[in-house]
Amino acid sequence: MWLNNIKLNDKKVLSPVEFLVLANSISDEYQGANTILQNINNQIEHWAGTPGTIYPVLHRLRKLQLLDLDPDKKLSFRTSEKGLHFFISTIHSFEEHFDSNRSFLYQ
Numbered sequence: 001m002w003l004n005n006i007k008l009n010d011k012k013v014l015s016p017v018e019f020l021v022l023a024n025s026i027s028d029e030y031q032g033a034n035t036i037l038q039n040i041n042n043q044i045e046h047w048a049g050t051p052g053t054i055y056p057v058l059h060r061l062r063k064l065q066l067l068d069l070d071p072d073k074k075l076s077f078r079t080s081e082k083g084l085h086f087f088i089s090t091i092h093s094f095e096e097h098f099d100s101n102r103s104f105l106y107q
Contacts, residue, residue: 013064017049021057022066022087026079030070033058033077 014022024039025031037054058077061067066083070076079087 017053018057018061019090020044021054022061022079022083025061025067025077026084026087028078030068030073030076030078032073033075036077 020040021036024036024043033051033054036058037049037051040049040054055075058067058075061083062069062077065080066086067077068080070078
């Protein structure tokens with residue numbers, strides 16, 4: 001499984017940016033969209049996300065039921081149970097992929 005082809009139910013679902021947003025939305029508490037954006041921008045040196053990037057991604061992740069929206073605050077999100085399970089299973093798939101190709105990487 002390659003990063004540009006993250007799948008849910010055998011369909012291509014997430015871009016690397018969407019996966020990054022999902023990863024940065026994992027929390028017990030709801031986080032504002034600006035907080036999520038700031039966390040991402042603090043992690044990546046040569047790319048700066050903007051509100052014009054993050055809001056459509058948050059909307060799409062919510063439509064896929066990977067994020068929950070805070071019922072009391074506009075634009076506050078956290079990863080849903082489905083999103084958390086999806087994230088964990090994707091990370092396990094990455095680990096399996098890289099473990100199976102480890103000998104190739106060290107040649």
